Structure formats: structure tokens, C-alpha cells
Amino acid sequence: MTWLITGGAGYIGAHVARAMTEAGERVAVLDDLSSGVAARLPAGTPLVRGSVLDRAVLDRAFAELDVTGVVHLAAKKQVGESVEKPLLYYRENLHGLTVLLEAVVAAGVGSFVFSSSAAVYGMPDVDLVTEDTPCLPINPYGETKLAGEWLVRATGAAHGISTACLRYFNVAGAARPELADTGVFNIIPMMFDRVTRGERPRIFGTDYATPDGTCVRDYIHIEDLATAHLAAARRLAGRPGAGDLTLNVGTGQGVSVREMADLIAEVTGRPGLTAETGPRRPGDPARVVASGKRIAEELGWSATHDLRSMVTSAWEGWCLHHPEARLR
Numbered sequence: 001m002t003w004l005i006t007g008g009a010g011y012i013g014a015h016v017a018r019a020m021t022e023a024g025e026r027v028a029v030l031d032d033l034s035s036g037v038a039a040r041l042p043a044g045t046p047l048v049r050g051s052v053l054d055r056a057v058l059d060r061a062f063a064e065l066d067v068t069g070v071v072h073l074a075a076k077k078q079v080g081e082s083v084e085k086p087l088l089y090y091r092e093n094l095h096g097l098t099v100l101l102e103a104v105v106a107a108g109v110g111s112f113v114f115s116s117s118a119a120v121y122g123m124p125d126v127d128l129v130t131e132d133t134p135c136l137p138i139n140p141y142g143e144t145k146l147a148g149e150w151l152v153r154a155t156g157a158a159h160g161i162s163t164a165c166l167r168y169f170n171v172a173g174a175a176r177p178e179l180a181d182t183g184v185f186n187i188i189p190m191m192f193d194r195v196t197r198g199e200r201p202r203i204f205g206t207d208y209a210t211p212d213g214t215c216v217r218d219y220i221h222i223e224d225l226a227t228a229h230l231a232a233a234r235r236l237a238g239r240p241g242a243g244d245l246t247l248n249v250g251t252g253q254g255v256s257v258r259e260m261a262d263l264i265a266e267v268t269g270r271p272g273l274t275a276e277t278g279p280r281r282p283g284d285p286a287r288v289v290a291s292g293k294r295i296a297e298e299l300g301w302s303a304t305h306d307l308r309s310m311v312t313s314a315w316e317g318w319c320l321h322h323p324e325a326r327l328r
Contacts, residue, residue, distance in 0.1 A: 001237055002026045004067040006052055006100065007074030008045075009036025011181040012115070012222065016071060018042055018175060019226035020233065028065045030058075031074065040179055052096040058103035069111035069237060070104060071229055072097065075144075078185050079119065082141035093144035094151070101155045111236035112152060113229060114165045118218075118248070120146040121167075123285035130291040131167070131246050138283055153244050162236040162243065169218040169250035169290050171225055173310035179222075180317020187217075187257065188311060191264045192318045196325040200273060201261040205280035208287075214257040216287040218250040221305035221313075225249055231299040250290025251303040260311075267311045269327045 003020060007013040008029030013036065020027050021042045028046040031038075038047055046065060050057035052074050061067065075093045076082065082089040097114075104112060119142030120135045137143045149165045156163035172188050174180035184193050191201040206213040228249045235245070261275040296302050319325050 001068045002028055002066050003069045003071055004028050004030055005071045006030045009038055009040055013073045014040035014179055015175055015222045015226040016229045019230050023230055030061055052100040055099050055103055062107035067109055070109055071113040073115045079139050079141050082139050086140040089140045089144050094147055097148050097151060105159050110161055112161050112163045113232050114152045116149055116165045116167045117145045118167050118169045128289055128291040131248055131294050156244050162239050164232040164236055164245040167248050169220050171222055172219050173221040173313040174317040175223050177317040177320040182321055188314050195268050196322055200276040201264060203257050203275045203277045206277050210286055212256050212258045215284055216254040216256050218289040219255055219310055220250050220303060221310045224303040224305050228301050231301045235299055245298055247295040248290040250292060252290055252292045254289040255307055263311055267315050
């Protein structure tokens with residue numbers, strides 16, 4: 001069986017490719033390299049350079065690589081950008097998925113793992129978010145992920161394809177420094193960026209109904225996320241028409257923004273550095289923490305890495321790309 005990982009040269013994709021390859025799975029990657037880096041891929045991994053919007057490229061890849069399963073990670077993923085450019089996000093994330101699924105059906109591929117997001121939930125007012133929590137996305141990115149889930153499930157049901165939709169929470173860390181996230185769009189790299197520039201980490205909102213007044217989030221180590229993909233893929237493999245799974249991927253542990261800022265100050269060698277505070281940002285829910293009950297029951301999977309290992313490994317990767325960040 002060969003798994004085609006779309007977006008496999010990206011931050012998440014490269015970790016998934018590594019985990020699946022090291023577990024003995026046959027893997028190939030399709031990536032347009034607009035943000036992905038070919039050097040991240042395990043040695044010997046076939047790479048097709050192209051977009052999921054290009055049906056001809058997909059058809060050739062499925063035929064030449066004898067693809068029997070797909071892990072679909074290729075997508076635009078910046079919430080703020082999605083608000084500014086909704087047409088781009090619907091074209092790349094939803095139309096691209098449509099073209100890919102058409103190719104999947106034509107090639108007779110039997111398994112499909114879809115990269116979804118906790119953004120489908122919007123602003124849930126619950127202690128733990130389960131897969132049955134109402135989905136009310138508040139931005140185009142979350143909308144495309146929710147609509148993508150609908151499309152994946154409907155296509156699977158109509159064509160006998162086993163499917164899994166994995167709703168990621170906040171991904172962090174790196175298996176190796178060279179595989180680290182190079183973007184500055186999430187809380188950890190944003191705080192690293194400020195520390196590197198000699199500024200204090202920034203907290204938006206200190207008056208939430210949480211223990212320390214700051215937002216609480218669930219952070220998942222990228223290596224744990226990668227093994228969740230492996231577990232889902234193996235569950236689906238060789239089981240055409242076996243139905244669909246929708247699973248949260250998180251730790252079930254909430255971490256406040258203030259706790260994160262304090263840990264980042266410690267890990268970066270600046271333990272006395274206090275965070276700068278400001279008003280809330282629109283659309284930030286007070287608490288979003290996953291229930292991991294269903295994924296444990298369905299796949300026997302649970303997270304194994306703690307928060308410190310996420311931050312420490314992310315910092316090593318940051319310093320590889322920003323050597324000036326280390327204190328002399």
C-alpha cells in the first residue's frame with residue numbers, strides 16, 4: 001500500500017511522512033513547495049511537485065505511484081489571512097479538496113485521511129470539546145475545514161472510501177530542529193520572535209473567566225500529531241467502505257497564555273522576563289481544550305509529549321533559523 005501525503009513537505013506533512021516511513025509504511029508526497037521544503041522529506045521519498053488543483057498531475061501521480069490511500073494536508077491555514085482573502089481559502093481548501101476527491105474516486109483509492117482543525121468549533125462554551133460539540137466556525141478558514149469534512153464524508157459514503165477527519169488543536173514542537181515550523185503565526189513562534197527582538201512576550205486579554213484571566217488552550221506536540229495520522233491511516237487501510245471517523249487530536253490539558261509566556265521565558269534563558277499585557281482580541285474564546293476520549297477508544301492513541309518538550313524542541317528549531325536568538 002502506498003500513501004500519498006499532500007502537502008507532505010510542510011511543517012506538519014514532513015513529520016507525518018517521517019512517522020509513517022519510520023513505521024514501515026510506503027509513502028509518497030505531493031507538494032507545490034510554495035511553503036514546503038523538499039529537504040524535510042525522509043531520504044528516498046518520491047516527491048511530485050504540483051497542486052491538488054491540477055487534476056492531470058493528480059491522475060499521473062495516482063497511476064505512477066500506485067496510490068491506495070491519501071493523507072490530505074495541503075491547505076491554506078492562516079486564520080487572519082482567511083478573513084482578508086476568503087476567495088483564496090475557498091479555492092485552495094475546498095475546491096482543491098473537490099478536485100483531489102474526484103481523482104481519488106477515479107483511481108479507486110480506498111482510504112482518505114483529512115486534516116481538519118479545532119477551528120470548526122468556533123467559540124465553544126464547554127469545559128472539554130468533544131466531537132459532538134456544535135460546530136460554529138467564526139472565520140473562513142474554519143468554514144472551509146468544516147465544509148471539507150462534509151465533502152469527505154459524503155464522498156466516502158457514496159464511493160465506498162474509508163475516511164477519517166482529524167481535528168487538530170494547537171500544534172507545536174519539532175522532532176528535529178530542521179523540521180521546525182518557520183512561520184510566525186502561532187503563539188509560540190510569535191513569542192519567540194518578540195524575545196529574539198528584545199521585547200516581552202505579549203498577552204491579549206487578562207480578564208477571561210479562567211484561573212489566571214488569560215485564554216486557555218490545548219497544545220499537541222507535532223510528533224504526537226504525526227503518530228495520530230499513522231494510527232488513523234492503519235485503521236483505514238484495507239478496509240474499503242468501513243465508514244468514517246471524526247476525531248479530536250489534543251492532550252485534554254489546558255494551558256493558559258500566561259503559563260505559556262512564563263515557560264517560554266524560562267526555556268529561552270530569560271526567566272525574569274514578564275509578559276506585556278493588552279486588551280482582548282476579537283474572536284478569542286476563553287477556553288478550548290479537547291476531549292481525547294473518542295480517539296483513545298477508536299485508535300488506542302493518546303499524546304505522550306509534555307508542554308516543556310514542545311517548547312524546548314520548538315526553541316531549538318527557532319534558533320537554527322534565528323541564531324541571534326540565543327543569549328551570548
